[in-house]
Amino acid sequence: MTLTIANISKKLNKKPVIENASFQINEGEIVGLVGRNGAGKTTLFRIISGEILPDFGSVGLDDQDYHRMVALHDQLFYVDMPNNWMTNFNSQQVKRIVQASYENFDTSWYDQQITRFKLDGRQKLKQYSKGMRALFTLIVSFASNAQYVLLDEPLDGLDVLVRDEVKRLIVERVTNQNTSVLIASHNLVELDTLTDRILLLKNGTIIRSFEVDGEQDIKKYQVAYRSETLPAFLSERGMVIAHTGHVATVIFDHFDEALAIKLAGPTFQFIEELPINSEDIFRASFSKDGYAWERETEIGK
Amino acid sequence: MRQAIKLYYQINRRQIWSQWLIVLSFIILGMANDYIQAPHHLNFTSSGVTGSLLGILFFISAACILRDKWTHINTWLFTQNISRGQLFLAKVIWMMCLPIVVVVVIGLGVALITHPHSLMNEVVDIISTVLTNTVSLVVFLLIISIIGITWQRIVGYVFVMITFSSALAVERGNKLAWVKLLTDLNTTYTNLLMLCLIVVLLGFTYYFYKQMGTDTDEEAVRIPMLKWPIVIFVFVMTIVGLWTGYSYDIEDNWSMFVLAAVLSGTTYYFVFKPTIQLPKIFRRKM
Numbered sequence: 001m002t003l004t005i006a007n008i009s010k011k012l013n014k015k016p017v018i019e020n021a022s023f024q025i026n027e028g029e030i031v032g033l034v035g036r037n038g039a040g041k042t043t044l045f046r047i048i049s050g051e052i053l054p055d056f057g058s059v060g061l062d063d064q065d066y067h068r069m070v071a072l073h074d075q076l077f078y079v080d081m082p083n084n085w086m087t088n089f090n091s092q093q094v095k096r097i098v099q100a101s102y103e104n105f106d107t108s109w110y111d112q113q114i115t116r117f118k119l120d121g122r123q124k125l126k127q128y129s130k131g132m133r134a135l136f137t138l139i140v141s142f143a144s145n146a147q148y149v150l151l152d153e154p155l156d157g158l159d160v161l162v163r164d165e166v167k168r169l170i171v172e173r174v175t176n177q178n179t180s181v182l183i184a185s186h187n188l189v190e191l192d193t194l195t196d197r198i199l200l201l202k203n204g205t206i207i208r209s210f211e212v213d214g215e216q217d218i219k220k221y222q223v224a225y226r227s228e229t230l231p232a233f234l235s236e237r238g239m240v241i242a243h244t245g246h247v248a249t250v251i252f253d254h255f256d257e258a259l260a261i262k263l264a265g266p267t268f269q270f271i272e273e274l275p276i277n278s279e280d281i282f283r284a285s286f287s288k289d290g291y292a293w294e295r296e297t298e299i300g301k
Numbered sequence: 302m303r304q305a306i307k308l309y310y311q312i313n314r315r316q317i318w319s320q321w322l323i324v325l326s327f328i329i330l331g332m333a334n335d336y337i338q339a340p341h342h343l344n345f346t347s348s349g350v351t352g353s354l355l356g357i358l359f360f361i362s363a364a365c366i367l368r369d370k371w372t373h374i375n376t377w378l379f380t381q382n383i384s385r386g387q388l389f390l391a392k393v394i395w396m397m398c399l400p401i402v403v404v405v406v407i408g409l410g411v412a413l414i415t416h417p418h419s420l421m422n423e424v425v426d427i428i429s430t431v432l433t434n435t436v437s438l439v440v441f442l443l444i445i446s447i448i449g450i451t452w453q454r455i456v457g458y459v460f461v462m463i464t465f466s467s468a469l470a471v472e473r474g475n476k477l478a479w480v481k482l483l484t485d486l487n488t489t490y491t492n493l494l495m496l497c498l499i500v501v502l503l504g505f506t507y508y509f510y511k512q513m514g515t516d517t518d519e520e521a522v523r524i525p526m527l528k529w530p531i532v533i534f535v536f537v538m539t540i541v542g543l544w545t546g547y548s549y550d551i552e553d554n555w556s557m558f559v560l561a562a563v564l565s566g567t568t569y570y571f572v573f574k575p576t577i578q579l580p581k582i583f584r585r586k587m
Contacts, residue, residue, distance in 0.1 A: 010516075012516055046515070046516075049380040050379055050380045050517055051379050051514065051515050052375055052514035052516040053381050053512075053514045070381075070382050070383055070384045070387075071382055072382070073380065073381055073382035073383075074381075074382045078378075078380055079377060080373070080376070083370055083373060084373050084376075084377065085374045085377045087374040087377065088372050097308070097311045097312055100307055100308050100311040101304075101308055101381050101382065215564055261401075
């Protein structure tokens with residue numbers, strides 16, 4: 001089963017939020033979705049789930065139009081993380097409601113997890129702590145036995161122990177049930193250890209889909225330069241993420257031979273390639289934004 | 302469709318049962334009160350009972366439907382294995398049709414007990430009462446499918462009800478062709494007319510509901526093509542309401558045009574959200 005998002009576009013208040021976004025998610029994959037604040041991650045989730053309708057494009061599930069075929073909707077589970085309908089109910093009421101909608105709802109697994117994390121009782125979810133609510137939402141999502149689960153910032157604001165539990169739950173369900181998970185998160189370090197690949201959302205569209213180990217185009221270097229000031233091409237072609245004295249750490253997107261020759265030139269006392277992670281890829285992809293922002297700040301001074 | 306009915310019931314189970322509890326308490330209290338006042342003579346009229354019960358039930362229904370938005374239930378239901386059209390029909394069944402059926406049964410029971418000899422007249426009265434109440438609920442449903450913001454939905458509904466009831470005011474109606482035509486119709490035709498109105502309004506609401514997404518939840522008017530018609534509607538209905546319902550004359554009373562302009566201007570402001578900037582000269586002084 002493959003979830004295909006094809007050329008989705010959406011305007012909100014006459015402003016384009018999503019523009020021609022396309023990607024696929026296969027069975028049993030954990031995919032991360034990252035982008036800057038306001039990039040449209042939540043809007044994209046809301047469109048995929050059918051909460052809002054796209055102006056253009058389609059969402060397909062195995063060549064069938066997901067939005068038109070409502071019978072397919074129990075193959076996907078999505079709820080907004082912080083404020084959702086569940087907060088007005090207790091865990092038993094939520095079970096009854098979700099059971100009515102998802103015919104493969106795994107009651108025994110749900111009860112087991114609810115008892116395990118002591119989430120049972122007559123308390124409404126709005127009385128739970130933020131961490132408990134996140135954990136509960138995750139349990140309901142996976143108990144639905146939907147093939148696709150969309151999680152919007154599931155690790156946001158959780159303490160280390162709950163975060164570990166959440167990650168363990170995700171991996172366990174993906175391994176056992178072959179569920180596919182799309183996770184939107186700002187926490188790139190967490191995504192590194194959790195996801196198979198990461199989608200980068202910029203200006204409302206997916207600009208890059210990468211596996212952290214497989215990204216050959218991006219390089220991270222620590223350099224020591226001889227000149228008085230930082231060589232200009234470093235900030236023009238890359239993103240300077242650390243700079244102390246004559247030593248700078250720079251991430252380059254689209255690293256090419258010309259850049260390698262420049263780095264090997266007499267301007268530099270030494271250069272060292274460093275291992276990259278998804279945060280570096282994120283920075284590289286937004287290096288122009290960062291550079292523009294730096295320039296603006298300098299002009300402002 | 303069955304799935305939509307089942308799911309909506311599961312979500313609103315508490316509200317639906319509390320509705321029926323209120324009905325039951327109302328009946329018991331009413332009968333007890335009547336019995337205490339006149340132990341051998343029940344004062345109940347079938348249309349009175351039907352009207353009161355339906356009024357209460359529809360009020361709760363309207364509150365439940367409004368609540369679906371701010372508890373984010375609609376948001377989730379839009380993502381479930383039911384279409385928007387099915388969800389709308391499920392709401393209509395639970396919040397409109399079922400109360401009507403139950404109240405009609407109660408009304409018929411009361412008619413059988415109190416006026417067994419004029420049952421036909423009682424039935425016609427019950428139908429008229431049900432249709433009148435249903436029109437007002439359907440108008441409410443139409444308004445909430447067009448307007449997104451909760452307080453504007455309520456204001457819009459109150460405005461429509463006031464202006465329409467004024468437009469149909471009987472005192473002045475004698476001078477107006479449409480009111481005279483309506484008041485001269487016999488009950489059967491009036492009922493048929495109301496039934497047609499209900500069907501047409503429900504049809505429009507269904508059509509609008511099918512195109513809705515939660516992205517327009519905070520819009521004054523959710524359907525862009527209706528923005529100008531609504532501003533014009535407010536202007537026209539204010540004039541018609543004042544002209545027919547109160548003793549305003551077009552020839553020598555300009556105040557109703559002023560009021561209509563103010564109301565439609567306010568509507569324009571909320572619908573189009575224009576950016577209002579003071580002229581430069583004033584801005585400098587401030």
